[in-house]
Amino acid sequence: MILNPAKLLAEAEQHTGLNDYGDDSFPERFTIAMAQLQKLGMDESGQQAAAKVAVGLVTSRLSFFNDHKTIPGLADEVIERPLFATGEPRSGTTLLHALLSVDPAAQSLRFWEVMYPSPPPGLARPDDPRRALADDDWREINSMAPDWLKIHPYNDMLGDGLPECERTWAMDFRVMTPTAWWKAPIGMYVGGMPVDAHAQYRIHKMMLQHCQYCPDKIGPAKKHWALKGFHGPRLKAFFDTYPDARLIWIHRDPVQVTASRIGMAAALTKAFARGKVDVSEQASIHLAATRAGIQDTMNNPLVDDPRIFHVRYKDFTGDPVGTIAKFYAFAGYDFTPEAEHAMRDYLANNKGDRYGKFVYAASDIGVDIAELNDEFAPYRERFGLDVEVR
Structure with a gap:
């Protein structure tokens, strides 16, 4: 199955070397998203494209949360008015x-x-x-x-x-x-x-x-x-x-x-x-x-x-x-x-x-x-x- 959530998450983790999604519920939500995409009846090329987008977004997420953990002062930025x-x-x-x-x-x-x-x-x-x-x-x-x-x-x-x-x-x-x-x-x-x-x-x-x-x-x-x-x-x-x-x-x-x-x-x-x-x-x-x-x-x-x-x-x-x-x-x-x-x-x-x-x-x-x-x-x-x- 192309839109296999576990495989796609593993691919993003391998690409980044990271595994902290910043939210314990994220893998479950990602699984729901992939199931929704599977219902759309895309052909193989469409599923491959969707899988690439999904991995790209997960990769961004892993890097984004890692930045907030590792860059001093980033999480302390104040958003005012x-x-x-x-x-x-x-x-x-x-x-x-x-x-x-x-x-x-x-x-x-x-x-x-x-x-x-x-x-x-x-x-x-x-x-x-x-x-x-x-x-x-x-x-x-x-x-x-x-x-x-x-x-x-x-x-x-x-x-x-x-x-x-x-x-x-x-x-x-x-x-x-x-x-x-x-x-x-x-x-x-x-x-x-x-x-x-x-x-x-x-x-x-x-x-x-x-x-x-x-x-x-x-x-x-x-x-x-x-x-x-x-x-x-x-x-x-x-x-x-x-x-x-x-x-x-x-x-x-x-x-x-x-x-x-x-x-x-x-x-x-x-x-x-x-x-x-x-x-x-x-x-x-x-x-x-x-x-x-x-x-x-x-x-x-x-x-x-x-x-x-x-x-x-x-x-x-x-x-x-x-x-x-x-x-x-x-x-x-x-x-x-x-x-x-x-x-x-x-x-x-x-x-x-x-x-x-x-x-x-x-x-x-x-x-x-x-x-x-x-x-x-x-x-x-x-x-x-x-x-x-x-």
Whole structure:
């Protein structure tokens, strides 16, 4: 059997000379992940590709945890007052993240850092080969999924692009994000993996420590973190891990969120699964995901936590920089002229449709839109949203 978990773990251990996974439950979780992959019915070449990805992620994990054990001071790095962007998928959070990241006083994770995290990226020289390796990875991804640049033009940043927080969990085998699994023909893989929010944020915080670590750095004071992820369903663990964090949350009409999600998922599934895609199946998956997210938002008392700054999508898209200035004031950060200039420069030079316009339609959801509008009316009322007409 190609996707034999014991053999794959042994291969990673032999490659690294390490066997401490930093979590006693990891081998069991890895076994579950391999079983999920076996259910997908990949041919032999697909299984070989998946096995290679799996071993690569396990190898990264072993080296990552070994760094934290053996490098003096790494585990003592303090993550102070980080800023996070969140919201339902397709609600403008990636643009928000990009703008937060260009503030000269901010630091953000980069794809090359989370794809190849060991040794700590803060120790890397400008010519570190991991940068070029991640650039090549992204050229391959973009060539496989050219529509992704229409959907997500920020992918043109290649290895220097901005990963979502969930990408730090790829080596924990709790998610199978396309940016880790594009070499395997598994499409947009959703669900089926064990979830433990506190364990996931433990990995996330370790990654921030990993990328912040640079004991010999000479220069300005430490920068604040500017990050993005889908933190709404995990607010308890999020704030337990980052009690001094501030979170800006964009709210958009859930019907348009769902339609855009379906269009994105259909395009990426077709690209990465190397075949046809059932749009109605993707519609069912992503309508259910939106419903679950909205239900959690409506029922979770932590949504009203005073550390969260809620924003309407139309207000953010109407005045992105002004919205961020208000968020900085809320978070107790200075909105400097340098930050404003960098953000306005980014907007002027990175048009959202620079690779073509991403077109999607509410009709792709496959249900009665009037009924769906009624279903989401309480959410829109709570956050002051109008029905978005496109």
